[in-house]
Amino acid sequence: MKKYFTIFALGMMALSTAAFAGTTATNTNTVSPTLQISATVQSAVQLTLSTGTAAVTHCAVTPTGGTPDYTMNFGTVDALGINAGNCNKFAPTTPGVSNAIYWSDYNLNPVFTSQTVSTNTITAQVTTDFAAPNNLFIVRDSANSSTVPASAAAFTAVSTATADTIVTNAASGSTQTRFIGVAVTPANGAGVTGAKSATVTFTLTVQ
Amino acid sequence: MRFREYDLRRTHLPVVKSGGKVCSASFGRLLSALIILAVAAIAFTKPATAQNGTFTVSAAPGGIAFAGGGGGTLSGQFGAMNALGIGTPSAGVTVIPLSNGALYITHYQITISGLPNPHLGAVTAFVNSNFTHPAALIMQSCPSSSTCNASGNFSAMSLIAGAPTTVVAAPGINNQTVTVGLGIFVPDNNGASSFTGVDTARITLTATDTTNNKNFANAEIRLDTPVGETIQNAVRLTLAPATGGLTITPGADFSMNFGNVNGLGFGPGAGLTTVAAAGGVVYSTPYLLQPAFGAFRSTTATIKTFVSTTFAHPTILILRDAAASGGPYNNIGTTAGTATQITNTAADRSSITRFLGLFVSNGNGATTFQGSDSATLTFTMTVP
Numbered sequence: 264m265k266k267y268f269t270i271f272a273l274g275m276m277a278l279s280t281a282a283f284a285g286t287t288a289t290n291t292n293t294v295s296p297t298l299q300i301s302a303t304v305q306s307a308v309q310l311t312l313s314t315g316t317a318a319v320t321h322c323a324v325t326p327t328g329g330t331p332d333y334t335m336n337f338g339t340v341d342a343l344g345i346n347a348g349n350c351n352k353f354a355p356t357t358p359g360v361s362n363a364i365y366w367s368d369y370n371l372n373p374v375f376t377s378q379t380v381s382t383n384t385i386t387a388q389v390t391t392d393f394a395a396p397n398n399l400f401i402v403r404d405s406a407n408s409s410t411v412p413a414s415a416a417a418f419t420a421v422s423t424a425t426a427d428t429i430v431t432n433a434a435s436g437s438t439q440t441r442f443i444g445v446a447v448t449p450a451n452g453a454g455v456t457g458a459k460s461a462t463v464t465f466t467l468t469v470q
Numbered sequence: 471m472r473f474r475e476y477d478l479r480r481t482h483l484p485v486v487k488s489g490g491k492v493c494s495a496s497f498g499r500l501l502s503a504l505i506i507l508a509v510a511a512i513a514f515t516k517p518a519t520a521q522n523g524t525f526t527v528s529a530a531p532g533g534i535a536f537a538g539g540g541g542g543t544l545s546g547q548f549g550a551m552n553a554l555g556i557g558t559p560s561a562g563v564t565v566i567p568l569s570n571g572a573l574y575i576t577h578y579q580i581t582i583s584g585l586p587n588p589h590l591g592a593v594t595a596f597v598n599s600n601f602t603h604p605a606a607l608i609m610q611s612c613p614s615s616s617t618c619n620a621s622g623n624f625s626a627m628s629l630i631a632g633a634p635t636t637v638v639a640a641p642g643i644n645n646q647t648v649t650v651g652l653g654i655f656v657p658d659n660n661g662a663s664s665f666t667g668v669d670t671a672r673i674t675l676t677a678t679d680t681t682n683n684k685n686f687a688n689a690e691i692r693l694d695t696p697v698g699e700t701i702q703n704a705v706r707l708t709l710a711p712a713t714g715g716l717t718i719t720p721g722a723d724f725s726m727n728f729g730n731v732n733g734l735g736f737g738p739g740a741g742l743t744t745v746a747a748a749g750g751v752v753y754s755t756p757y758l759l760q761p762a763f764g765a766f767r768s769t770t771a772t773i774k775t776f777v778s779t780t781f782a783h784p785t786i787l788i789l790r791d792a793a794a795s796g797g798p799y800n801n802i803g804t805t806a807g808t809a810t811q812i813t814n815t816a817a818d819r820s821s822i823t824r825f826l827g828l829f830v831s832n833g834n835g836a837t838t839f840q841g842s843d844s845a846t847l848t849f850t851m852t853v854p
Binding site: 296307374469 | 723
């Protein structure tokens, strides 16, 4: 009897399925390990600029991959609107009195994710102005729309002190066309010619 | 249990003839009986005399137990074994997992005594009755000159009496006890030669006085008691990090952390790349599936996976699978019945590189989510 019990016990040991962890098993043909995957979701915002497509000609928006993020070059400009510049221009209404405006369209592409609200704004501010004697200043389309400006009167100076709201409640991922330019005043004096640059900072806020 | 076998010297029995004919049957039977009695007296009452050598095989501390049997045998067993070295081996047996199987080893002792100085004794062994499934179990031996604790100390034991395996190398040892090793290599052995069940084998050990080159004793170890060697099939599936991929942490069973993610794919952490996807982005990482299986008729296995525990925010975070880093990434099934098949040709001990994608929605609004979340994938490997 004892002998038979021993044989039975050994037989049961041999035939029984033994799983030693989720990764291994014996006396069976299947095993099922598990993988726990964790992640922490963060909200994110993105605002990119690109060359416009609305106006007749376009000054290129060039990403630098560094600082500043993008550049746009209006080329050679003058207060009488004689030079063509790199894209579009409005000659002064009264040469020698009013300003010439060299301008281009450009695109803003706001994207945001995992935000609890979708309301948002995009603002623009001149954070580094042209150097003195300030015979150049940055202008934008007064309408804050994608309608191509019809004249110099359609432009407004971009503020250097506060941020101007230029887009409100854009859908995430939607392209917003706007217009930007440089106004050239007919001022005369020292330092009014030569290469000059300014920096405009665009800010997307979702809240 | 110790076994002692004494010298059985070959004695040339006289051939008795009369007048060129064999003697009568009655006289022959009487003479035979006398001869048998004489031989028996020599065998059982006197230790080896010519060299006075004795040869004892016994269990070693920590080794398998042997039962003494008649006719100078020791009997024991290695018990249950498998090619992956899974589980705790039988008492006295140690398992050494290898890249192509598992080596189960034990130790036993050999004692030589009674040799006159300066005689030395050497010992050889061979498998006199091999396993009936030689592709599934391979007898191995470790000589007294090794520690017999590593696979490299062991080699296949000879199956040929005329070319036995050295156990105690010549010129041998004087009267002393040495510990040697006995092993059984269980290879993965899938395919037509696969085997599961019980098998047995027997080993003959021979002691030789190397001074006069005479064998002075034999012993036999039978690996058949009380059952023998039981080969079980075995399966294993592990996950491991791939080069350039996320860390996979062993736990219960494995874990992987994608870290901070967002719907735009900004700043993927080390080991991650992003792939564009409609409605969000996929964070992707390569990883390795490492299947292993032994003693199966089939040489290939099927591996499937499904999301056994979904993210708490299952529309924002979705697990996807791809065969290539660039995709396409497809949602992994969320039930066992809809599990995603990764392969049906997984080969034994052949790693598979696969890509796990974590889709992150770019949605906004009240239903969006920021924070930590987790899900569980269950991988199932089946060898048909």
